[in-house]
Amino acid sequence: MIVLGIETSCDETAAAVVNDRREILSNLVLSQIKEHAAFGGVVPEIAARAHLDHLDTLIKAAMSDAGVKFAQIDGVAATCGPGLIGGVMVGMMAGKAIAAAAGKPFIAVNHLEAHALTPRLSDNIEFPYLLLLISGGHTQILAAEDVGVYKLWGTTQDDALGECFDKSAKLMGLPYPGGPELEKMAAQCADPGAAHERFPLPQPMKGRQGCDFSFSGLKTAVRAHVERFPNPAPKADIAALARSFQDTAAEIVSDRCEGAVKKFLSAYKTAAPTLVAAGGVAANKALRAALQDLCGRHGMSFIAPPGALCSDNGAMIAWTGIEKLSRGLNDELDVKARPRWPLDPESQKNRKTA
């Protein structure tokens, strides 16, 4: 089974071709192929127009890289939500048009479900598993029971973790996107053991019941430290603050996940219990180390899919298409875009845009 996947719900325009033997035949993300002449070095922007301008060329390139023709694929999958309606419509309509023209099934994909299913593409793991989704826009802990069946156990009450990294980095005067820059700066801290004592930061929610997160207080505390820096700020101070921030973030995530780990181990009796970290922030090494340590203490395996599959991409959409199509869960062509589309409808009452 071969499926074409299309992603346009956020900043990225992406297309990929994947088969049911977990082979990624092509995986193109517009922002990562700036040097590609056909795309003219475009910087991604939020505008639906940007998706519209490049999607056709990108799909053609993905099909050609994979060496398949539309007649050879078994279905077309496109993100139909959640996200900005303009962007979602562009990818969804392109996907439906191709499906109709080629006479293939169309699969409407939930962007968050695609992140959630990525470890089954990258590491071939079985349900159920515990998933920590940490990105610029999302901070969620979910129990993944099956395709389409997720239990949301925790989410952020304010900022997403990636947003907190980016904004804290900005307050420290580091370039955007700040997460990787902050990690580099933290690595330059000369005395890591003393960083937190010099620049103490709060751990909102730590030790509280449940698995919810809160990060805006952390950002405000970073701001207070930065305001007390001499001008210009000594690099050693910035490095120490970055280190303290990163250590604190890792402790918070580990603390909040510990509740979920215990809950998972008591709720599901599986032979190989696994925690998966997905999303762009999962690339941070300090966070990975903290989660690895947490899993070690509880006899759980820890998996973080490779970076290219953690950030937004088309391969995860194509893979979700395969998972759904192989269960007969394809959609009619009149399926609608869903700007809000919670993975666990029971737990998110009124929020409209996930």
Place this chain on the structure above:
Amino acid sequence: MRIDTHRESDTENAARALAGRLRAGDILLLSGDLGAGKTVFARALIRVMTGDDNMDVPSPTFTLLQTYDAPEGTLWHFDLYRIKSPEEIYELGWEEAITDGIVIVEWPEKMGSLAPRDAVRIEFRTSPEAGRILTVTIPEKLKDRFSS
């Protein structure tokens, strides 16, 4: 009007006081640096207006926009931090929002000259004592409703 707040609950009280006066068609522009309290204010306002104290109100920085249903109309919570040109607001449904919604905008500076004039403006600054100073500016045509 100047409001001095010392803790998060003061900012929330200020938001509650304003919430009762907002009607469909109103626009609220929240300015101030990172961590100045804009989202805390917006969250309290949205919880009062939706009548749900536990409403999940995530930061819209990444999604750019979150909407909520309230008895007074749909609440449109924009965060323009990430947009690059003012015209991008039209792709976010701006015209629909201002027709009959109640619109809350963080980072209105990003709208440039497209920022509406008849809007309630609130500026957030941090005070030296770790509190916040909110400066509220009410446009002439809304003075009756907001100053009583």
